[in-house]
Amino acid sequence: MINVLKVLIVFFGFKLICAQISPVVETNVGKIRGSIMKTEKGSEFLGFRGIRYAEAPIGEKRFKAPIAIKKWPGVIDATHDGFMCPQIGKPINMMSEDCLILNVYTKSLTEKKSVIIYIPGGANIYGGSHSIETAGPEYLMESDIVLVTISFRLGALGFLSTRTKEAPGNVGYLDQVMAFEWVHDHITKFGGNPKSVTILGMSSGSFAVTLHLASPLSQGLFHKAIAMSGSAIADLHFDNLQCTQKLARETSCPIYNPKDVVSCLRKLPWQTIVGVVDSWKFYNLTDMKWSYEIDGNFLTKSPTVTFAEGNFSKVPILTGITKDEFTYMIYSQENNSGLLNDINMNFEKYAPEFFTHIFDETKIKKLRNFYLGNEAIDKENLRKFGEIFSDAIIINAINRLIQLARQYVDVFYYRFDYLGRYGIFENWNRKPLGVNHGDDLQYVIKRKYLRQTIKLYDPEWFMVERMISGKHRWLKMAAFQ
Numbered sequence: 001m002i003n004v005l006k007v008l009i010v011f012f013g014f015k016l017i018c019a020q021i022s023p024v025v026e027t028n029v030g031k032i033r034g035s036i037m038k039t040e041k042g043s044e045f046l047g048f049r050g051i052r053y054a055e056a057p058i059g060e061k062r063f064k065a066p067i068a069i070k071k072w073p074g075v076i077d078a079t080h081d082g083f084m085c086p087q088i089g090k091p092i093n094m095m096s097e098d099c100l101i102l103n104v105y106t107k108s109l110t111e112k113k114s115v116i117i118y119i120p121g122g123a124n125i126y127g128g129s130h131s132i133e134t135a136g137p138e139y140l141m142e143s144d145i146v147l148v149t150i151s152f153r154l155g156a157l158g159f160l161s162t163r164t165k166e167a168p169g170n171v172g173y174l175d176q177v178m179a180f181e182w183v184h185d186h187i188t189k190f191g192g193n194p195k196s197v198t199i200l201g202m203s204s205g206s207f208a209v210t211l212h213l214a215s216p217l218s219q220g221l222f223h224k225a226i227a228m229s230g231s232a233i234a235d236l237h238f239d240n241l242q243c244t245q246k247l248a249r250e251t252s253c254p255i256y257n258p259k260d261v262v263s264c265l266r267k268l269p270w271q272t273i274v275g276v277v278d279s280w281k282f283y284n285l286t287d288m289k290w291s292y293e294i295d296g297n298f299l300t301k302s303p304t305v306t307f308a309e310g311n312f313s314k315v316p317i318l319t320g321i322t323k324d325e326f327t328y329m330i331y332s333q334e335n336n337s338g339l340l341n342d343i344n345m346n347f348e349k350y351a352p353e354f355f356t357h358i359f360d361e362t363k364i365k366k367l368r369n370f371y372l373g374n375e376a377i378d379k380e381n382l383r384k385f386g387e388i389f390s391d392a393i394i395i396n397a398i399n400r401l402i403q404l405a406r407q408y409v410d411v412f413y414y415r416f417d418y419l420g421r422y423g424i425f426e427n428w429n430r431k432p433l434g435v436n437h438g439d440d441l442q443y444v445i446k447r448k449y450l451r452q453t454i455k456l457y458d459p460e461w462f463m464v465e466r467m468i469s470g471k472h473r474w475l476k477m478a479a480f481q
Contacts, residue, residue, distance in 0.1 A: 030072040050082030053182040056098035112193040121203030136446025146192035159290035161240040162258035169293035180221040206230030214303035234397030238291035320414035324434035325390035355392035416440040
């Protein structure tokens, strides 16, 4: 009898340990096995990584709207990250078109905590939900929330458009909508409250946040919004059709007939498509070429018009900028005297592509005079020239978002001025040139590709706590009831 009792104790003790190490959640599409993870301070939380929310967009499904995942048998293993969506700069064995996945992090499976959905930025060509490379949860999980990080199609695979039924565009944004729907349908199983969801994005992720505020498809799927250094409420100029035709030409595909264009591009390896698009980058400057289409589905009007008419989702908005944004981006070319001289002599020709706007000659003259006066563009006054990047691409768009949205909803504004030891743009001595675009996000989301992530005993740790603590306005407004 004693031996039997010992066996039972060992058996049930083993099952308890296994349950703690490998928690299983049952949703109406199947069971999901996760793992125990730890915050930077060592607190435990549960992670469920690599969960498919849509079918793999491969073959004939490439360039098409996502299809919701069907119910699966058995238990899927969500103890490790899934594939990243194709992009430049990551090991090829970490990437696949089968990348429509999300990660869920929670401290409890039984409570109803507020939810944050993180939409990664990266000019719509980089990023994803990977817990080590691009979207580490270790900082935010110090807070009392459920965190969801999502991956979606990038570059041409996510935003190619012929502006016809063959490829209307926006599939990367439709991926995001489907991820929101998955959260709405399943997050209660992970201890989340589907009636208290905040969408959070930085840069092109913030651009996406403002598009979801304007989109009829996203209404009711979130209840608060954080837009960090990015807004579609502006006159930024994108031409997905032109980029699609350029891609077709450079891959020897048909250029004009939509059916033939899409058919040919579907047959190409994703590596070819990503490589060609990457070759379009110029001068190490920001270059978001792929963006939204007014397709009558995801967007029925320009997002600026939608906001001006008050037809966007009426939820509280937290938005802001960093002190310097893109001001120092041009410093990568400070010793390229030939380029700076050419820009100085041909400012009107460079301006539209540099600043992502369509300018007439009068506006270009006013722009140059306002920022530079009679000064030449050279190594000595690059900061003044760089300020045009910040204002044109980021700050003007955030200001317009605030001015239009505040007439209908509560809008909270911040400017991030803290200068830590690490930054996106650095000098020759690897010290930050200023408080640049994305420097605030390093205290919210842990990302491996940065030179240094913030550790518990670093002097910058207080800023992590300030950004994520419910005691402070930044996260309190967004995530806590």
